[in-house]
Amino acid sequence: MIPYGRQHITDDDIQAVEKILRSDFLTQGPAVPAFEAELCKATGSQYASAVNSATSALHIACLALRLGRGGMLWTAPNTFVASANVALLCGAQVDFVDIDPATRNMSVDALKQKLETSERRPDILMPVHFAGRSCEMAEIADLAKIYGFKIIEDASHAVGGSYRGSPIGRCVYSDIAVFSFHPVKIVTTGEGGAALTNDPELDDRLKVLRTHGVTRDPRLMETTNAAPWEYDQLELGLNYRMADIAAALGTSQMSRLESYVARRKELAGRYNSAFEASGFGDQLGLPPLDDLEIHQSAWHLYTVEVPARVNKRRLFEALREAGVGVNVHYQPVHLQPYYRRLNFSEGDFPNAEEYYRRALTLPLHPQVTEEEQDKVVNLLLEQL
């Protein structure tokens, strides 16, 4: 099977992890701060907090921005369920903003309209950079100034991408940005995530929240003249820490971030060219390629939209049988049984629903060979 996404592990990665296994600290040692420094270097962000998943990072990002009971978060329906779930885990409510069919990202027009007409506006907006291509953050940040909401970027797909000349994760247009290091994403720590910010107070809160709400930092402790063994619990936190084993893998992987993204971009361009040359380019909704001025995607996913006349399920099964690990991103979150019980229904976000009916994710990761890619293209075209 040619999987839709897969980690790439080198001997250097294995040595980096082995070194930790032979060291004094499997967790809470020096490897996590080193990985965080690497994330800051790669993005230009001031602070990074590595945690055990992007879901955890999104959760403490909401908590750090004091989302709670009575609060409201808006995100896009074309995302993984975690983007919305974290708001509910804080006791807040969730609503969605429909996507722009051209980019599959949150539509700025839909956002504007919803802000103008809603009685309950969001405390936090969570744009999701689908497939690694940034949302229109400058326009979104302008709206945040007018309406006074905070912004958490769900950049789970997007480490290595850039927007208007700045690396995604630099938080030029947001309060916090979150990456995922799950093995199908761009770089991996096994399981893992990070929350980046330029705000020192937010960073303090993120770091306290990821470790039970507890701190030994004299700057933050309420106990004065603390004994050397004392720690203060300041907030209700969780254990969302990343282990040093994972962080060492992450640091080693980050050294190849640029080459990974470059290869993904090359393969995505090659897919688009092949489909356009086949004459089926217009029938297959192809993803927008990078435009150098504004958008440089990290190319986490390569997703086409199959024509309405094609039975997607049959196509999916035929490709899987032929050894092509196609997938679908995403089932609209608001149509999950859990969200339907919160009163969302079919027709609420028609662009995300229509996109989902036709969306098909093709294999895209640095180890896909050109022969494999040609096979994927030909098998797909045969089924049209």
Ligand SMILES: *Cc1c(COP(=O)(O)O)cnc(C)c1O
């Ligand atoms: C993968 C992903 C997550 C969750 O990431 P984990 O690290 O698996 O918790 C959240 N949001 C989006 C958009 C994702 O793709």
